[in-house]
Amino acid sequence: xxxxxxxxxxxxxxxxxxxxxVVKGAVTLNDTPLSTSDAAGVTGENALIxxxxxxxxxxxxxxx
Numbered sequence: 001x002x003x004x005x006x007x008x009x010x011x012x013x014x015x016x017x018x019x020x021x022v023v024k025g026a027v028t029l030n031d032t033p034l035s036t037s038d039a040a041g042v043t044g045e046n047a048l049i050x051x052x053x054x055x056x057x058x059x060x061x062x063x064x
Contacts, residue, residue: 001055001056001057002025002027002050002052002056002057002058003052003055004052004053004054004055004056005051005052006051007049007050007051007052008049008050008051009047009048009049009050010047010048010050010060011046011047012042012045012046012047012048012062013062016062016063016064017042017062017063017064018041018042018048018060018061018062019039019040019041019042019060019061019063020039020040020042020048020050020059020060020061021038021039021058021059021060021061022034022035022036022038022039022056022057023036023056023057023058023059024036024056024057025052025053025054025056025057026052026053026054026056027050027051027052027053027056027058028049028050028051028053029042029048029049029050030042030045030048030049031049033053048060
């Protein structure tokens with residue numbers, strides 16, 4: 001669980017992809033707001049900056 005205001009940086013290994021699913025609450029993903037049930041597929045980024053804008057639960061999948 002991410003508490004409101006908490007920031008996580010996730011570095012992405014080159015040529016990998018990431019899927020982030022917001023299970024509960026709200027976050028910003030590289031300045032893009034996401035809330036409960038939202039998801040984002042990420043390709044071509046070096047890192048993700050995830051900030052909880054309210055208490056949140058997320059799933060992050062690092063994919064080949």
